[in-house]
Amino acid sequence: MSGTNIILEKVSLVIIGGGPAGLAAALEAKRRGLSDILLIERDQQLGGILNQCIHTGFGLHYFGEELSGPEYADRFSLAFTTAGIACLLETHVLEITPDRILTVISPQGIRQIAAGAVILAMGCRERPRGALGIPGTRCAGILTAGLAQRLLNLQGLMPGHSVVILGSGDIGLIMARRLTLEGAKVEAVVELMPYSSGLTRNVVQCLQDYEIPLLLSHTVVETHGRERLTGVTIAPVHPQSQKPDLAQARFIACDTLLLSVGLIPENELSLGAGVVLDPATRGPRVDQSLGTSQPGIFACGNVLHVHDLVDDVSREAEQAARSAVAFLNETDSPGRPCEPSSLLPVLAGPGIRSVVPQLIARDRTPETIRLAFRPARVYRAASICLRDSQGQLVLKSRRRILTPGEESRLEIPAGHWPAVTAGHWQLSIEE
């Protein structure tokens, strides 16, 4: 976007998003001695999605305490304000160019900012109903679990009284409990896969403790109702083909269907900046510095890959900030594109759905690398194996249980730094 009357300001580091990722990144950059930082948030307040997560379960790893979402966010917001870091609220970043010119809009108008480095921390969004294609009418009473959470927790509006939840992601599980506590009857949580896609602790604490049925290997095949939802038809699915068995379909009367069917990184700005995305995570493809394919553009938090725990988001954001500061100081070369020969791809092999980082830049200072990965299915007593292109074992770690609902990690100590100059590493699960 261009305009003769738009002033171009210059800022060393711009962070997009004032959720836990953006806040932790800003604070770490400040701790590293950078003063020229600007955080941009489209909402009226800082804290991101945590503001609507009034349940506890946040901060066990980072603070060693069990906090609610707003409490966790407040700790960072307070530190952020005390540190005197510049911030624009109610300001939406519309576009980033590959050379880091941002176009932003706010009630004050449009402005452009030239950034020395950018940290993407825009979070993720929920997969909507349209992405599922369930047959039926487009009546009221069908909404995503996150929207229902926002209505209930921030606006005091009850989304419905008899509820079916499609998908057993964490937001759906949390909302099953929340709606029950508010007096609704949650008829069932219906999950396509033969396992829950949420954390085990949420299945226990949000469903089992309240005797809410979890119907695995089931799906909603039709919605009913004209003005308002009157019920849904559900059916079991074949475990392999996932085709519904309509002969066993049954009707459940309900006035609300909540969708908790996955999260997608907010990737429009990344795409506009020419950042290469990973087809599995749908977030930017990064190396261990969390640098994207565009020099000086880093990513962290749910915009990079969907996290289960906010504690991991905060730690990852701190890493992105350290890399951005090093890029600005030119003390190392994170965030600068490497020669292809110095980039070692880390591939998701058998049993692995996605892995982050997807690249290891060999020309960086060796340090411990934490690979975050999601298993493709449930494994018990299995090994995570990292092998080189010749199939030689680099690292192996035994795990009691691995499930797609829980992102796992494998630490590669600096001593295992790739010696080879070609090929790839492959992460797989071996039984």
Ligand SMILES: Cc1cc2nc3c(=O)[nH]c(=O)nc-3n(C[C@H](O)[C@H](O)[C@H](O)COP(=O)(O)OP(=O)(O)OC[C@H]3O[C@@H](n4cnc5c(N)ncnc54)[C@H](O)[C@@H]3O)c2cc1C
């Ligand atoms: C319902 C729910 C329950 C959860 N429960 C737990 C739990 O019990 N324990 C736990 O540890 N974790 C939990 N999590 C996970 C944790 O809350 C998230 O991992 C974390 O909030 C992600 O942080 P983020 O900063 O990446 O994204 P967000 O919190 O989504 O923040 C992103 C920010 O970027 C802003 N933004 C986006 N685009 C733009 C733009 N173009 N311009 C300006 N600003 C922009 C958004 O407004 C938002 O404020 C839960 C998450 C959800 C959704």
